[in-house]
Amino acid sequence: MTDTYTPSPLRRLLPDEIHRAVGPGTALLRLETTGSRQNLLDGAWWPRSRDVEREIPPLITALTEHLGPLTRVGLDASAWNGIPTRLVVDDRVVHLDSFPVGDDTVLITRGDNDHFSLMVVPPATTPEAARTAMARAVHADNVTQAAEILLAELPHAAALSAGTAPENDEGPGH
Numbered sequence: 001m002t003d004t005y006t007p008s009p010l011r012r013l014l015p016d017e018i019h020r021a022v023g024p025g026t027a028l029l030r031l032e033t034t035g036s037r038q039n040l041l042d043g044a045w046w047p048r049s050r051d052v053e054r055e056i057p058p059l060i061t062a063l064t065e066h067l068g069p070l071t072r073v074g075l076d077a078s079a080w081n082g083i084p085t086r087l088v089v090d091d092r093v094v095h096l097d098s099f100p101v102g103d104d105t106v107l108i109t110r111g112d113n114d115h116f117s118l119m120v121v122p123p124a125t126t127p128e129a130a131r132t133a134m135a136r137a138v139h140a141d142n143v144t145q146a147a148e149i150l151l152a153e154l155p156h157a158a159a160l161s162a163g164t165a166p167e168n169d170e171g172p173g174h
Contacts, residue, residue: 074107119146
């Protein structure tokens with residue numbers, strides 16, 4: 001069955017307080033309290049750059065508040081600069097896995113087998129496009145993959161997700 005997601009203008013928008021909070025570096029989470037988590041995405045993240053050592057620690061710190069200690073982060077090797085094998089975040093070792101998957105997501109692991117998938121909004125994305133894509137990703141009935149959301153919501157999403165923005169690929173504010 002084809003994804004026929006056509007949100008009404010009201011369903012596309014996040015509450016005003018979230019709109020103000022959504023800026024580069026923001027993570028939006030929709031975490032279910034059941035173990036089923038049948039949707040494709042558990043949240044969305046808008047990093048400021050593609051620098052792993054600068055961007056991943058604050059993400060891990062923020063997620064740990066909601067999820068507890070995290071053990072692994074899986075990243076797309078082609079989308080990030082210099083992925084180390086591990087980072088120490090808040091006095092805990094977090095292992096980093098890199099895969100050449102190009103799937104516009106970051107996989108977060110808690111424990112041995114509890115995985116959370118976050119859509120990654122490219123750093124150079126405009127605030128309005130980022131808010132729209134993030135709202136769609138965290139919508140409770142979303143069944144659309146991250147790459148499809150980004151292609152639908154962001155101008156030149158393919159170039160942005162590959163880190164080849166025509167101008168400042170460090171993202172807004174740099």
